[in-house]
Every structure is written in C-alpha cells, then in structure tokens.
Amino acid sequence: xxEEEEVEEDEGWHRLYPGHIPTSPLQKALLAAGSAVMAxxxxxxxxxVAVLGETTGCLALPNLRDKxxxxxxxxxxxxxxxxxxxxxxxxxxxxxxxxxxxGREYVRFLEDNKVSPxxxxxxxxxxxxELAYVIQRYREVHDLMHTLLGMPTNMLGEVVVKWFEAVQxxxxxxxLGAAFGPVxxxxxxxxxxxxxLVPWAIRSGLNASCVLNVYYEQRWEQPVESLREExxxxxxx
Amino acid sequence: xxQVFESVAKKYDVMNDSMTLGIHRVWKDILIHKMNPSPxxxxxxxxxxxxxxxxxxxxxxxxxRQRQLQRKLKHLQDLSWQExxxxxxxxxxxxxxxxQVIVCDINREMLKVGKQxxxxxxxxxxxxxxxxxxxxLPFDDxxxxxxxxxxxxxxxxxxxxxxxxxxxxxxxxxxxLCLEFSHVSNPVLSRLYDLYSFQVIPVLGEVIxxxxxxxxxxxxxxxxxxxQEELKAMIEDxxxxxxxxxxxNFGIVAIHSGFKL
Numbered sequence: 128x129x130e131e132e133e134v135e136e137d138e139g140w141h142r143l144y145p146g147h148i149p150t151s152p153l154q155k156a157l158l159a160a161g162s163a164v165m166a167x168x169x170x171x172x173x174x175x176v177a178v179l180g181e182t183t184g185c186l187a188l189p190n191l192r193d194k195x196x197x198x199x200x201x202x203x204x205x206x207x208x209x210x211x212x213x214x215x216x217x218x219x220x221x222x223x224x225x226x227x228x229x230g231r232e233y234v235r236f237l238e239d240n241k242v243s244p245x246x247x248x249x250x251x252x253x254x255x256x257e258l259a260y261v262i263q264r265y266r267e268v269h270d271l272m273h274t275l276l277g278m279p280t281n282m283l284g285e286v287v288v289k290w291f292e293a294v295q296x297x298x299x300x301x302x303l304g305a306a307f308g309p310v311x312x313x314x315x316x317x318x319x320x321x322x323x324l325v326p327w328a329i330r331s332g333l334n335a336s337c338v339l340n341v342y343y344e345q346r347w348e349q350p351v352e353s354l355r356e357e358x359x360x361x362x363x364x
Numbered sequence: 365x366x367q368v369f370e371s372v373a374k375k376y377d378v379m380n381d382s383m384t385l386g387i388h389r390v391w392k393d394i395l396i397h398k399m400n401p402s403p404x405x406x407x408x409x410x411x412x413x414x415x416x417x418x419x420x421x422x423x424x425x426x427x428x429r430q431r432q433l434q435r436k437l438k439h440l441q442d443l444s445w446q447e448x449x450x451x452x453x454x455x456x457x458x459x460x461x462x463x464q465v466i467v468c469d470i471n472r473e474m475l476k477v478g479k480q481x482x483x484x485x486x487x488x489x490x491x492x493x494x495x496x497x498x499x500x501l502p503f504d505d506x507x508x509x510x511x512x513x514x515x516x517x518x519x520x521x522x523x524x525x526x527x528x529x530x531x532x533x534x535x536x537x538x539x540x541l542c543l544e545f546s547h548v549s550n551p552v553l554s555r556l557y558d559l560y561s562f563q564v565i566p567v568l569g570e571v572i573x574x575x576x577x578x579x580x581x582x583x584x585x586x587x588x589x590x591x592q593e594e595l596k597a598m599i600e601d602x603x604x605x606x607x608x609x610x611x612x613n614f615g616i617v618a619i620h621s622g623f624k625l
Contacts, residue, residue, distance in 0.1 A: 158571070
C-alpha cells in the first residue's frame, strides 16, 4: 500500500499514532456533518459512524479518559492498553468455559450473530494519542456490551445498546445513533422499544458504573449475571 | 499512483461530480467542442479510464453525422423512391461515419468501469479499450487524428516521454489536446481555491469514498504540476507547433493544444 502521505508542512502538526490524520477545525466540522448525513443515508457505512464519533467526541472522550484514570481498574487499562482482537483472544479456551460465564457467552454472541471483534475501525481523526485509545477501547468493548445487555445485532438490538452507551459515555455519536436509529424500525418494534427496552437501557446506564473501567480480559470466567450486578446493569426484560 | 486509482476507480465519477460540483462535465464538453471532430476521425484518448471523453466524442460525431445525412437527404428530393431507399440504407448503418475511439489507460480497474459504463449507456461500435502506458504507447507511428489526455497527464511520471509518445502516434496534421488542472494566478481566487482543495476535498473523499489519503494526494499532485506556460514549453519541446492554451475558470483548468505538422 502507498506509504503514509506527508502531512502539509504549514499545518505544523505531526502524526501522533499510526493511522492518525491531523485535521483542522474546519475539516472536523465538515467531516462531522458529512459523516452524519452519509451514516443516515447508507446504514452500511460503519466507517462513517466511526468518523462521526471521532470528530464529535472532543468533550466526551476526555471525560471518559478521566473517569478511567480515577478508577483503579480503568487506570490499569489505560496503562496496559489491552486490545480485543481475534489474535489476542484464545477462542477455544473461552468456548470451553462454563455456560453463563462472560467468556462463553461472549463467544456465543459472536458466533450467533456472525460478527468478529476485528471489524472495528481504528481511529483516524482523534488528535490525542491516549484519547485515540479510549475510543478504540470503546469500540472493541461494544460487543461485550451486547453480551452484557443480552441484545442481538439487529437494528433493534443496536439501538438499545446505543441508548445504553449514550447514557454511559455521553458521546454525541451515541446520542445521535440512539435518536435517529429508530427511524428505520417498524411501529411494532418502536412500541417495544419505547415502552420496555429504552427505559430499561437508560436506567441501567445511569445506575451502572463506567463500563470502560472493567478489565474484561481478566474476567472471562466470571458469570455474566454476577458481572451485571457488580457493574449495576439491571437484568434484561 | 497505480494504487490510488485502483481504490478510486469505482467511485471516480461520483467523486468528480462532488469535487467539482458537476463542472467537470462542462470542461469536458468544452474540450470536445474545441476539438470539433468530423465523422471519420480516429481518436486516441489516453488515461481515459471511465470513458467520459470517449462518450462525448461519439455523441458529437454522431450528431454531426446526423446533420450531414439530413443535408444529403434534402438533396435527394428529385430521385426515385428506389434510389432514396438505397442511399438511406447505405448510410443508416454508418451512424458514426467510421469514427473511432481507442480508450487507453494504465489501470485495469478504470478500464473495467469504463466498459461497464459503455454497456450500460449503450455505446458499442467504434469503441475499443486498451491497456497501456502513456510513456510507452502500444500503437504504431502516425496513426491517430487526435490525441487527448484529460486529467491524466499530471499522474504521468515522465511527462516529456508521454508528450513524445503523443507526437509519435499522431498523423501529420494531427492534433494534441490536453485538459488538466493548472494554476490560478488571481491571488484572491487562488486562496479560495486552495482553501476548498485542502479543506473540503479530502473530507469529500472520506465521506463519499471512505478514502481521505487518495484525495489528499490528488490535491497535492495538482499543486506540483507545471503551470500553463511551462507545460506549453514542454509540448513545444516534443515537436508540436501552434501550441496554445485556454484557461477555464480562471486557470483552475486549462486546455493545451498543439499540432504535428
């Protein structure tokens, strides 16, 4: 592939991490607007959702990073920078864990929904190396959110998870996704969403401690229910 | 450069429309009008990828041919029905008047997209697609009536070689036409143009094609390209006569023209 292009000299910036593309405030604004429109127009453009998150996260991300810094487990995560990838996960070991454990249920979720943790976009437009990790962590933990909330990867499930994440992280991208996601749902589903799922997701989100402060990789054996209780997520309806 | 166009091929047309707000279509129309091809012209369109120039050429030639046929038919008012019928038959299957285009591009992906477009739009006869390098064309000497290169020459590593090849494959009397981004001398417009290029275009690339870097490259390559007078001198060096250029949109784009005598 083409080597990374040199950044324009007059910007005076340099790349802070591999894949970093420094952008001016104007470019960020244009990207935020463009990616929002494109994400709505073509729901398969997951890269646009990612870009939206990065360009609008300038307030929420430092907030999240601070929450992590002030929590012992979160602090360790920031130090050790674990990544959730197929190459780092021992899938056969996780599959062998007892039913109901985090590891077993996570693998079950991945297989049932035919998803992989490796499809998460690496950050490009975040101008701070540590914050880039925070957003990366948020993306990689997303599938675990599905597992903890017991939600599948269909449109309905994704919206519910987005509501939870919006309350938890305050990321504008989550808020927008939570607000506009339901647009494509049938009325029957909207009803279930509005009356049962969203209130539960919001209550859980508010009650729970910061989900980024959980070192999931060290808790594969822990039963999902016990972890839910520990974090403060109410049992799914 | 090759990989830039590989990833860019499928979204090329969409990106062109977005970046130039559709104005690139006008520029290409102007190029063909300047060319003013008559039926029977053999055109080589280099770096012609997705076929924009080729299709316009065919449309132009077809409409010129139509008018020719109509004028001819008018003169046949006093002939018998049989004679009219025969002459109509003969000309009917020659709607292009033997005009031909060969689209040559170094990138297979671009050619593929071009072929699909041609099929989709209904262009079939008189059109060929050839894989080739502008610096070393797979054609004999003195072959073509017109050589065009639209928004392609800035991607050639050795522009002088491409120009020499253009000279070689053109017939004596043949015309060289180059449509390319050039330099804006007006300082106010230049600042606005730079702002748009560097701030907006890569964003469009990311949003529409998911590819910031290729469009950043595109914008930078435009800045590196020789300005109008310099390109004119290079064309003259290759042996062309009556070399001239026409600025479009204050120099954002320029059409250079030269003749092999």
